Amino acid sequence: MRKLTTILIIIPFLLLGALTTEAVEKEERTWQGESVYHIMVDRFMNGSNSNDHNVDPKDPKAYHGGDLQGIIEKLDYIKKMGFTTISLSPIMANQPGGFHGHWVEDFTSVEEHFGTLADAKRLVEEVHKRDMKILFEFIVNYTGQQHPWLNEQQKADWFQDESPQEQEGEGWKSGLPDLNTANPEVKQYLFEAAEFWITETGVDGFWLDSAGEVSKEFWSDFSQHVKTVDEDFFLLGEVQSGDIQTIASNQSTGLDAFMSVPFSQSASETFKQAGQPLNELYSVWEQSKQQENAPKLMVNVLDHASSERFTRMAVEAGHNPITRWKLGLTYLFTSPGIPSVLYGSEIPLDGGEPPANLGMMNFKVQNEELNRYLEKLNSIRKEFPAITKGDFVELYNKDGLAVFKRTYEDQTMVIAINNSTKTRVANLTNLPGDMQMRGLMLDGLVRPSDQGVYKLGMDRETADIFVIEPDQGLNWAFISFAGGIFLLFVAGVIVVSVKNRQSDKS
Incomplete structure (x- = not known):
């Protein structure tokens, strides 16, 4: 009798599951559909105490103990949030104190605080086992101030007389010796170093720091070389000056994507507090779209390792950082480009200017609300191609409420963000009739009037992503x-x- 009871209980669930299961056709995976979790290796997870030399977690300028083994141990944590790619700060051997990886002392060795080359290989293997991708930050335009080459007379012409890094005055990059990438020997060395990491580890791509400080001729040759080693190798350039025109001028170099500094600046300023108009967001997109030879693919961020945390910006503005993050993340994950999230944003980690913004990740302090939100956003990107491949059109923008439409083939999505301190309503007309808007974040449902107008109401400081689908009624x-x-x-x-x-x- 007990067996019969159990069967009767299970049957409804089996039938219901069979009814709702649908076959989902997988589209070809491209970088356009990736989402990136960026890690400062030393500040993420201490997986091995054997490499904890001169570690001082209380000193923001010292090593804190994070290593490659720690990242391996937390790959499932990253995958659970839905990220498809991880990117790492430089792992090359650094001079003492170079926890950030930018004071390179050996371009073809792993920093001993982070582990060994075997650890790097194993990390890449474990990433690939999880059907994820991995980028290494690769430096070509400067070295640490204690690099052995500086003491070699025959390599005097390997460095430039004046260092652009000194002019930048950017934290740990300030005053670093600037490599002469026009020198054929330097060029060849860097090509071989790049080939070393690709062939030895199987890494999927490089995040190229300060790409704007290197000649376009170098990047063209560099791109051609690495793609002879791996034709699918991904090259992401970071152009520090950041304006759309300068970024666009690098499009012809063969780099596959660029980090959008204009996006970061406008989005972080817009979403750090309620009541801000959203006009600047679409303006940045329009400027990029209108620019001749505009990059086909951009990587967008709210937090960056070289600036104060978005959480700090929200707190200083007197706002709840969780609410601010949810609105900012919605735009980050639904606007054109690849979203990249700095480690700890999901906590959310606080911090001022570097190195205060690079605190140790605390896995004991978790924010389930933000974690679930990231899971949902990543899930939507995977399920709906319009979010990653569709066009991007502004339908409405007034009084802090902005509504955007993304269309790809026969799929239409609508993104609504109310950054106002009040409830706002938008009447939307440029949408298919006899359909319904179903919210994926807040479970809202909007049907058009007899005149075909969708009356969309959004509570203060909320965001939702709608799919346009046939009106099912009851x-x-x-x-x-x-x-x-x-x-x-x-x-x-x-x-x-x-x-x-x-x-x-x-």
């Missing part, structure tokens, strides 16, 4: 089916109960 067939299953279940339980009582009496 699904009476499903309701009837579910009702029948429930009645069958109840009847079965009654029959079993009656038989049990009769059995007890006998």
